[in-house]
Amino acid sequence: MALLEDLTTVAVVGAGAMGTGIAQVAAQAGHQVHLVDAEPGGAAAAHQRLGDSLSRLVGKGKMTADERAGVLERIVIGPAADGDLAQLPPVGLAIEAVIEDLAVKQEIFETLADHQDESTVLATNTSSLDVGALSHDLATPERLIGLHFFNPPPLMRLVEVVRTTQSDPEILEQASTLMERWGKTPVLCTSTPGFIVNRVARPFYGEAQRMIEAGTADPATIDLALREHGGFRMGPCELTDLIGQDVNFAVGRSVWLQTGRDPRYEPADVQRRLVEAGRLGRKSGRGWFEYDDSGEPIDATPDEGQVAELVGGPIETDPVARTLAMLVNEGVDLVRRDEATAEDVDTAMKLGTNYPKGPHEWLAEIGAATIVEQLRALDAAFPGGRYRVSSALEDQL
Missing domain, CATH: 3.40.50.720 (NAD(P)-binding Rossmann-like Domain)
Incomplete structure (x- = not known):
């Protein structure tokens, strides 16, 4: 060679x-x-x-x-x-x-x-x-x-x-x-569906979309919560508008299909409807938000009071805790399957998506017991397999 x-x-x-x-x-x-x-x-x-x-x-x-x-x-x-x-x-x-x-x-x-x-x-x-x-x-x-x-x-x-x-x-x-x-x-x-970044990142978008679908909060409010309290540079809604809703949806659907339609990766109907309506984000002038000629959103005003109510509240309606729990679950599960090391997963997510921390760093900070408790509560509230707990987390209890 x-x-x-x-x-x-x-x-x-x-x-x-x-x-x-x-x-x-x-x-x-x-x-x-x-x-x-x-x-x-x-x-x-x-x-x-x-x-x-x-x-x-x-x-x-x-x-x-x-x-x-x-x-x-x-x-x-x-x-x-x-x-x-x-x-x-x-x-x-x-x-x-x-x-x-x-x-x-x-x-x-x-x-x-x-x-x-x-x-x-x-x-x-x-x-x-x-x-x-x-x-x-x-x-x-x-x-x-x-x-x-x-x-x-x-x-x-x-x-x-x-x-x-x-x-x-x-x-x-x-x-x-x-x-x-x-x-x-x-x-x-x-070589598994999505490799590291495109697989571990799915919950960052998916949890926001499901909360919007449930009427928990509007896109701008969820974005603010993830930026101010999660440390993310961009919220999931503004980011998918930048990437293109069609592109992001296609990646998510590809991972879902390649994993045998695993409910953990099932695309949200609310994003599918955006794509079908031609609301592809900045490139089409409309996505989650509407954009002026300079590419600035004109209807992205968050409800700051609602952010204060949601963050720290029940896991089912806390955009930050819910997203982090799923990111940790996904990251440790990838390592459990021997698809990458914990260090490489954290490096990939910080460099590939600009996350403030990697899943294993969040795990060390939040604790396995808390993450497991949160995921079990989400699984009880939304049954079907999306929130099943990785055995890698249960082994740490």
Whole structure:
């Protein structure tokens, strides 16, 4: 297998925002990067947009003109740029960053495997698909791993390094070291639905949506409670409006389906109705809130008095305690299944979602007995399996 510490040349397949951002990161680390896109002229257009973006950084004094020129020179628009992967020269690492379509990704990896040396490491930036399924038809499935960057890749420090049952441990170790050299913080996890971040984060959105659905409080009031009393930078409603209700709903539904429709991850009807109504958030002008032409919400005034009443009250109507209990439950359950370490889970949630603490830090602060009591009360109030207690918490009693 290729030694990634000796890596010189990288290919990035997919010249959208994520692919271009990954190419920028690799080029800034000193690698030659071949940028490829199936859309004719797509890679060249992405290169031009990146040049414009880097020019703005130069203008702000965040990058020198020579650094800009070096990055753009190292990103190559070559014979394979318009999608003919057979024309790609030998590379040590090929990262796929195209649409979340299993068949499309499988075809890319099969073509790369046919035309690249067996030592080339193959990586997918998928955020929702099973990495093992992508390697299923490869003669050397051990060389395919997940490298899940977060948007925007040049700014976000976290990368989930995703293993399958067949991934070569040496490649995983070298990939983690490479990500550190690229200025990132790698966390190692198993290819399970949502990996770490997109799975553990589901309750942050889901609990708010269920409280809104029940008429407990309006979106702005719940957001204020989570910001002021939970320490979150953004509330779940304003955050999903920023992400896009359709995008957030799709991720949640994907995790739910991939876990066999586990009630713990079942999407809320209230969010589904938002999506069906075209209320997708800031990008459509309406989501949980309505937005003016500058993107500012015009109807997001919270009820501060209600926040004071809810926080510290019964768990069923306390947005903060209810959300934290579920985040802890999800985090410890992931570790119990041996999908990641407690340290990596906490690191991932703090870097990938900007949470003020990780689930295990909250557990140490609140205590297992309290969390279990809260979850049992929620399960009694809302039966069906969503609030079942992880055995990892019960073992601590």
